[in-house]
């Protein structure tokens with residue numbers, strides 16, 4: 239594996255509309271990404287953070303949709319990441335149902351690597367339009383051998399914890415080799 243420089247690439251995956259760009263903006267420390275969003279959002283954000291007393295730089299990539307359905311571009315996204323967030327919206331079951339095939343594509347692209355993969359249910363604030371409950375999310379993650387978390391990018395709920403969790407997962411996997 240590549241030498242540990244303390245700079246890690248985090249790739250945001252998931253269907254259109256699940257909240258990838260909103261979350262990327264929050265991770266990048268951009269204020270006011272909600273509710274109006276930016277006319278021209280960035281697709282890459284660099285963020286320095288101190289987690290458990292150690293400095294880390296995360297580069298967050300929101301480029302999955304730019305790859306469209308071009309498999310070579312999708313593959314280059316999957317080859318690049320040191321960690322992956324598979325994001326769905328708890329208000330849209332179809333985005334949840336896409337996760338197993340997305341994960342299969344990722345594991346096929348990176349078969350011999352221990353990479354942190356976290357399933358992320360976004361839009362937890364939209365209580366009344368929820369279509370996927372937390373137990374279903376947990377249970378799918380368990381079956382797929384991934385971590386699971388729910389967030390609200392709109393309310394910044396659990397987003398900082400997720401960011402720190404990603405860093406800890408990456409460090410853990412690096413130590414395991």
Ligand code: GDP
Nearest residue numbers: 253254255256257258259260360361390391392
């Ligand atoms: P992307 O297509 O995956 O990049 O999704 P966006 O970040 O563009 O978000 C799609 C829409 O969902 C936008 O209107 C966002 O403002 C909205 N959105 C994103 N996250 C949340 C959230 O946690 N709660 C709510 N209520 N809306 C959200």
Ligand code: MG
Nearest residue numbers: 258259260303
């Ligand atoms: Mg987007």
